[in-house]
Amino acid sequence: MxxxxxxxxxxxxxxxxxxxxxxxxxxxxxxxxxxxxxxxxxxxxxxxxxxxxxxxxxxxxxxxxxxxxxxxxxxPQIGSKMEEEKKKGADLMILLDVSNSMLSQDMAPNRLENAKRAIAQLIDNLHNDRIGIVVFAGEAYVQLPVTTDYSAAKLFLNTINTGMVPTQGTAIGAAIDMGMKSFDFKDGTGKAMIIITDGENHEDDAVAAAKHAAEKDVMVNVIGMGSEKGAPIPIFQNGKQVGFHTDSAGTTVVSKLNEDMCKEITAAGQGVYVRATDANAGLNIVMGQIAKVQRKTYDSKSFKNFEDxxxxxxxxxxxxxxxxxxxxxxxxxxxxxxxxxxxxxx
Known part of the structure; x- marks a missing residue:
């Protein structure tokens, strides 16, 4: 190489x-x-x-x-051979809500950008832990499989936007199930999830999914994005805001953080719930909880002995x-x- x-x-x-x-x-x-x-x-x-x-x-x-x-x-450097390196860590899956309500601006600059900034900070502080990303709205998709390639994780993170999931909604349960399928339970490493969402328009049984995850020793944590007061959902065309979403009666839709649902999910998933603010996304509290997850040794292949x-x-x-x-x-x-x-x- x-x-x-x-x-x-x-x-x-x-x-x-x-x-x-x-x-x-x-x-x-x-x-x-x-x-x-x-x-x-x-x-x-x-x-x-x-x-x-x-x-x-x-x-x-x-x-x-x-x-x-x-x-x-x-x-120029040449990697002379591929070696397996023993690392000790845990598997962390980020479940990021990309529904239109995440564009609400009750958090600067909006909920989604605030969440992405927090995830980038989380990646910078990881050591040997593997990370994966699932994006969801009305459906859930794996954006990044579990990996130790933090550079790739940041690259994929930068591409995330609300247009990548065509079906609108907040299918948190589907996202949890997708995250569970992405884990390799044979390696024995500790596993946890961080759901970043406003919890609005919840449309499936996320509590049951979180309970199922906890039964498999996967801790489910939630970071709530938004405020109880809420904010309208902007509409963009060609990169410019042209108005706000309205309901069938023409009234402007106000998106509010559904804290009760977020708390129910974490109670079932044996994790913690934190409401984010502009200054602090609550990652410190969540990562303190995830630090309790058992770290186990796994093999990581990489080129070693690079020679100048x-x-x-x-x-x-x-x-x-x-x-x-x-x-x-x-x-x-x-x-x-x-x-x-x-x-x-x-």
């Missing part, structure tokens, strides 16, 4: 086309300048020591040296620069006087 320790240096390769364009422009200018002096063959006879081909050779060597230098600075290869590229760059430096733009007098194809007259 190949990777770069400093991939940002590879942007330096984008300068190569600029060098080429600049060199071609200068070469064209010189060609016009020589042409202005008279016939090309006559001019070459007037300046026999000037080489018109060596600048090309020097430029090619310079470009090759620059490229080698940039790649060397990026520090920058030395080779820097050495080649140095050699090319030295060669380029000692190549003169003038012809060698000794070689120029040598004519291998001259026919001597007898």
């Amino acid at each position: 190949l990777k770069f320790a400093n991939p940002e240096f590879l942007w330096g390769l984008l300068i190569v086309p600029l060098f080429v364009l600049l060199f071609l422009a200068v070469t064209r200018w010189k060609k016009k300048a020589v042409g202005a002096l008279g016939d090309k063959k006559v001019v070459e006879m007037m300046i026999p020591q000037v080489s018109f081909s060596r600048p090309w050779l020097k430029f090619i060597l310079f470009i090759a040296a620059w490229s080698m230098l940039i790649v060397g600075a990026a520090d 290869r920058f030395q080779f590229f820097l050495a080649v760059a140095f050699i090319l620069l030295v060669v380029e430096f000692f190549i003169s733009n003038r012809k060698s007098l000794r070689l120029s006087g040598l004519n291998l194809f001259e026919v001597k007259k007898t």
